[in-house]
Amino acid sequence: MSIATTLREVKIRHLPLRPPAMVERRASLKETVEAIKSKHLGCALVCEGGKLVGLFTERDLLNKVIGEPAGYADPVEKFMTPDPAKLSLDDSAEAAMRLMQEGDYRTIPLVDAQGNAAGVVTVRDLITYLAEHFPKEALNLPPDPHQEMDRAEGA
């Protein structure tokens, strides 16, 4: 199957998604940053009673917190992107790529049929999926007879 067909047919739930960081909208910025770090991610889903109400990413941190008179005790809802563009776990990988391109997003929150926060898909998840499923194109680098090494091997 070609990469293009795969992208159209594979659902987001089949991508190598990582468990999301989730916080309540009243959670402090400090708690949110800790939640993100503990999961080794770059964003957190902001919820209210399980429903997705916002997204807080490292870009929000850069633009609204770093270098500003930061209030790490302030609630995350002050810094989040409210009502972000979202997709469902059953949308296609191509839909995720298309939305990322159209909106210039790197991170898209995922919700279930009831609007409950269900996960997050990032551009990195898509790249990882493609590299793993098309190893011939990505992981198995063929020899390059004209390659010149920058340094002598072992030096």
Next chain:
Amino acid sequence: MICPHCGHDNLEGLDNCEQCLQDLRALDVPVPTGGLQKHLMEDTIGQVPFDRLVMVGPQDSVARAVSQIKAIGIGQALVVDGGRLVGILTERDLLYKLAGREADLRQVQVSQMMTPNPETVKEGDALRIVLNKMSVGGYRHVPIVRDGRPVGIVSAKAIANFILKYSALDF
């Protein structure tokens, strides 16, 4: 794997024919099947639009780097010393090393926060090479260097957009 020189049936993956010792390495190089696969294997990084660049020095303050990054609306700066790439300062570095700390950013040097010696690619490298590096290393931005000097940066998003562009034409 049949040797084209003597017809001996060799095991897959051998470098030389067991019978006539002819070089077989060119035979099992993966060949693109067409369409998007072909583009990923043969197109070079120079054919994908580069992200805009911010360059700072390792002794610069983080405050200065952050204001330059914000001014052009990107998420990272390349750290350059004497023209050569020595590190990259990304949003991820700021999140993991700075967030939650009350620090005067004018007193913190870029070299204390940056990721030193980042993985790089060259303009002439095939796209699959950057796809490989992003996937294996988990990077979202890979600097492009020419003789050790940074000339651009390629993002995971640019690669994803490239794939999307060709997947729309590919059936």
